[in-house]
Amino acid sequence: MSAAGVRADMFAGSLDTPQLNFSEKLLALNWIFIALITALAGVGAAALYSVAGGSLTPWAEAHVIRYCLGLGLLFAVALTDIKVWVRLAYPVYLLALLLLVMVPFLGIESSGAQRWLSLGGVNLQPAELMKVALVLALARYYEWLPPRHISNPLALMVPAVMIGVPVALVVLQPDLGTAVLFAAVGGGMLFLAGASWIYFVFGITGVLGALPFLWNSLYDYQKVRVMTFLDPDKDPLGAGYHILQSKIALGSGGVMGKGYLKGTQSQLDFLPEKHTDFIFTMFAEEMGFVGSLGLLALYLLVLMSIVYMALRCRTQFARLVAAGVGITMFVYVFINVAMVMGLVPVVGVPLPLVSYGGTSMITLMFGFGLVLNAHLHRRTRFRPHEVGVI
Amino acid sequence: MAAPDHRIIRNRRFTRRVLMLGAGQLGLFGVLGWRLRQLQVLEAPKYALLAEENRINIQLMAPSRGLIFDRFGKPVASNADAMRVFIVPDLSNDIEYSLRQLNGVIPIPDRVAERVLRLARRQSSYIPIVVADDLSWQQFAQVNVLAPSLPGVQTDILSVRQYHDGKDMAHIVGYVGAADTAEVNEDPVTRLPGFRVGKSGVELGFERKLRGKAGIIKLEVDARGRAIRKLDTLQSQQGRELVLTIDQEIQNKAMVRLEGLRRAAVVALDARNGEVLVMASTPSFDPNAIISGLKGGQWASMAELEDDPLTNKAIRGQYPPGSTFKMVTALAGLESGLITPKTKFQCYGGFSYSNAYFGCWKKRGHRSVQMRKALKESCDVYFYNVALRIGITKLSAMGRKLGLGQTYEFGMPQQKPGVMPTPGWKRATLGEKWYGGETVIAGIGQGYVLTTPLQLAVMTARIASGREIIPRIVRPEPGEQIESPRKLDIRPEYLELVREGMWAVVNEGGGTAGRARIPIAGVEMAGKTGTSQVNTASSGPHGPLLIWEQRDHALFVGYAPADNPRYAVAAIVEHGGSGSRAAAPVVRDIMTALMERDPVSRPAYVARNDAPRTARHERRRGEG
Structure with a gap:
């Protein structure tokens, strides 16, 4: 075989990028990004140490271990050839959809909602898988869709259904937070893919018009949450208690904070769910305005570097996957922080990489793996047969 | 060559829109930062105060009621400790078992046991039921030592008023009872369980002097109201002694x-x-x-007695x-x-x-x-x-x-x-x-x-x-x-x-x-x-x-x-x-x-109110 033949072989998998071996790929990863998310996980571990009153157990240690396992997943996902993800996009989406459909029939009920599925002794949340699958499938769709049809109403029907079905399924669970997340991520990806402005104008108008109807279809506990959000002081010991205590914790932290391990609201248990949904409050109480701005800045750096990575990708699949994960991350952070500050109603959304929780950690690390994968394969192009209909 | 054009348009559009999205994210983070400033900088003093209110619980210590003597120093009204034992049904899986165990320590007449069981069936299981209120020191100590093996059994000490020569002095000295609403509004210490105020006679007429001043304990508490540590204590002051003119x-x-x-x-x-x-x-x-x-x-039958x-x-x-x-x-x-x-x-x-x-x-x-x-x-x-x-x-x-x-x-x-x-x-x-x-x-x-x-x-x-x-x-x-x-x-x-x-x-x-x-x-x-x-x-x-x-x-x-x-x-x-x-x-x-x-x-007795003394029986009451 000639040298040229070898080169041709090297290009067999993709058009422009040389096939890198494992160690070359490892070096080519965006290590700055990995450092940023590791810093976030570190903040999480420190916060969880404080939540436990200055103890590694039960949360901080487990958090670190989970993050390390998550890193393994991240590397595996990132280093896999991107074409594998292109090929797997639809099957993964269909699998997630199937599991989601099964939830109402086989799901485990806990606190008024069915979200978990128990298959062969393994408990999993299909909605978590769907968070990744939806991004993959939409990216996959727009990789295939010829650019001139992007704003064609018929061509928009497909992604609309791809988004709408999971949204409807999680609303039925009921899980309002995830439904909002799906809709936001889906809508954001359509926007990035290039669909005409007109659709978004109509879409947003339509949602606003449907709000009264949506309100009536909410469950009572969801209505209470919204009402509580609108006027938390009305019933300070009832439904508004959590949000009020959260605001007291945040506010009493002041500019410099009460000091690590010294947050009275947190340490004396006035804060609810402080190892999961309200961990930002706990952090802000102890580290103050300065510390919480720092944490927000760290998140912003992660988000901006995702935007940067998305911009550098050549293929629609890669850039949409990266941007889609970025939107997911953003929605998580924004809803969580806005919620604990009383800006939006209380919905059960964790703070990425900081909150304690295995499921969201897996989902996020999978997503970040895809982002790194896209960045790694930013110059990769696909042959037509590789991006066929299926 | 329409396709490449579309591709270029699409790519440019992606770049433009992803930057818009990034800018939007930045803007919304700005909103978070603005809100954070509002809470942590502008309104911080208000929330700091609320956090303190959450954290600090003020408990009152009942002052010991002033003693009453006759003209020559003979005690007329004094305070005694009533050592009580009671059962909280909620903390006892089996009340009958607890009662049987307790019966081994202090005698419980069948009549009392029946009353306890009847009350336990009728009222909320969180309400303590008094089993005995006249324990001796020895019995009290025994019950406390054995408390771990007596599920739901608890003890406390209550200060009760004791009248000497009760029948002779009843109309002059009067008696004490639980505070009514108006009295509770006037002085929060009267809300403490077991606290008594004068209801008639001198007990009522000299209530201000006899009551004394409540002590205060500042406690750091958690969200469940459990005391974490003591921050500050102000001793209570016993009520003033009264010397009656009565012989x-x-x-x-x-x-x-x-x-x-x-x-x-x-x-x-x-x-x-x-x-x-x-x-x-x-x-x-x-x-x-x-x-x-x-x-x-x-009460009714006594009040209605003809004479x-x-x-x-x-x-x-x-x-x-x-x-x-x-x-x-x-x-x-x-x-x-x-x-x-x-x-x-x-x-x-x-x-x-x-x-x-x-x-x-x-x-x-x-x-x-x-x-x-x-x-x-x-x-x-x-x-x-x-x-x-x-x-x-x-x-x-x-x-x-x-x-x-x-x-x-x-x-x-x-x-x-x-x-x-x-x-x-x-x-x-x-x-x-x-x-x-x-x-x-x-x-x-x-x-x-x-x-x-x-x-x-x-x-x-x-x-x-x-x-x-x-x-x-x-x-x-x-x-x-x-x-x-x-x-x-x-x-x-x-x-x-x-x-x-x-x-x-x-x-x-x-x-x-x-x-x-x-x-x-x-x-x-x-x-x-x-x-x-x-x-x-x-x-x-x-x-x-x-x-x-x-x-x-x-x-x-x-x-x-x-x-x-x-x-x-x-x-x-x-x-x-x-x-x-x-x-x-x-x-x-x-x-x-x-x-x-x-x-x-003859020379009359003189009250010993001059030296600022604190009550001999300081006692915390009304926890939780």
Whole structure:
């Protein structure tokens, strides 16, 4: 075989990028990004140490271990050839959809909602898988869709259904937070893919018009949450208690904070769910305005570097996957922080990489793996047969 | 070449839109930052305060109630520890098992066990059920040591009021009970479980002094209200000690003397300064029974008892004073100038006035009567004439001057004022005009005139001392300045004339109360009998033949020694018949006891309130 033949072989998998071996790929990863998310996980571990009153157990240690396992997943996902993800996009989406459909029939009920599925002794949340699958499938769709049809109403029907079905399924669970997340991520990806402005104008108008109807279809506990959000002081010991205590914790932290391990609201248990949904409050109480701005800045750096990575990708699949994960991350952070500050109603959304929780950690690390994968394969192009209909 | 164009458009559009999205994210993070600034910078002081309120719990420590002593330091009311054991059903999986286990430590009668089980079935399982409240120290310690093996069993120590010589002193000291809503609003310490406030008597009248000041414990608590650590402590201050003017020993003699009489009351005062030495009312009750928790039914039946044991008749019983009022009529006549000591009236056994006939008690009549004789022999007709001549207004005014028709602010709550009638009073209360005949009978303390035994004692003391005596029930504290009573605005020679008449009542042949002479050589009592008609319709013969309710009230007032008065005593025996037969001996016996013991000449006990002391039994109450 000639040298040229070898080169041709090297290009067999993709058009422009040389096939890198494992160690070359490892070096080519965006290590700055990995450092940023590791810093976030570190903040999480420190916060969880404080939540436990200055103890590694039960949360901080487990958090670190989970993050390390998550890193393994991240590397595996990132280093896999991107074409594998292109090929797997639809099957993964269909699998997630199937599991989601099964939830109402086989799901485990806990606190008024069915979200978990128990298959062969393994408990999993299909909605978590769907968070990744939806991004993959939409990216996959727009990789295939010829650019001139992007704003064609018929061509928009497909992604609309791809988004709408999971949204409807999680609303039925009921899980309002995830439904909002799906809709936001889906809508954001359509926007990035290039669909005409007109659709978004109509879409947003339509949602606003449907709000009264949506309100009536909410469950009572969801209505209470919204009402509580609108006027938390009305019933300070009832439904508004959590949000009020959260605001007291945040506010009493002041500019410099009460000091690590010294947050009275947190340490004396006035804060609810402080190892999961309200961990930002706990952090802000102890580290103050300065510390919480720092944490927000760290998140912003992660988000901006995702935007940067998305911009550098050549293929629609890669850039949409990266941007889609970025939107997911953003929605998580924004809803969580806005919620604990009383800006939006209380919905059960964790703070990425900081909150304690295995499921969201897996989902996020999978997503970040895809982002790194896209960045790694930013110059990769696909042959037509590789991006066929299926 | 349309496709590449579209591709380029799409790529440019992605770049543009992803940057817009990034900018949007930046903007929304800006919103978060703005909100964070609002909470953590602008509103931080407000939230810091709220966080402190969350964190700090202020607990009150009940102060120990002030002790009450009699004149000579004999304890009257003190505090005792009630060591209690109770069961919280929620903490015990099997109450019957817990009770059986507990029975091995302290004896639990079946009756109590049944009550506990019944309550446990009926009420919320979080409410503690008291099993016993009179443990000895040893039992208390044993239960505490074994508590871990007694599921749901808990103990505490409660401070309970203890009354000594309860029945003798009940009406004076009163008793304590749980605070009512108004009291709770006034002072939060009263909300503590087991806290008691005065409900009657001196306990109520001197509540402010007796209560003391609550201690404060500042605690850091968690969201469940559990104490994490103590931040600050302010000790409670025990209530002040009170020393009563009462001499418990003579009070007891008075109560014993009144035994056997159905309803009667006696008041004895220091005639020179108004200190109450005896205030006895029969029947009485045991305040210890009331505070140890009479059940509702028992309360009602006790309160409804015909002879009203809960009522202090010395200050709440209002009786027509009868002839004991004649000193008022006499002084009113003399002061008005319309009557002189020499003024004579003829008594032929009765008196006619506008179609009505008013009899004298002595049907044969007293013939020519002057003031001294009128008092000594208690001639009704004489006083009918005096009253009619001076009019009701001057008569009532003299009654007030001598302390009748009013209450005194000396720390005895729930006094009744009695009645010193005037035409204005009658119009206001009955809406009728005054008739002259009513003035006539008011002259002998009948009709609308009503007085309490305490008022009669005050009247007697005022006549005896010539001073404006006001009753006192608590000894002055060291350093406390007491104004000596002012002189009465009555000419001394008139007072002297009345005193002479009162002396004659007891000590001259022909006086109405020879029975009241004191069996001590050289000590003479001056006094006045009274026999007041209860039912004006039945003015039949007095005497033991009548059924009890229709018999007259027997009264006697007196002071001694006649030449240098130290004690003034008033007694009423309801439906006792004649004053000289039923009431005078009572006063005589009590006066004799007073003269023999002479309490006002002995040094009284002094309260130890000077040194700032804290309560001996500091106790945290009302956790959670």
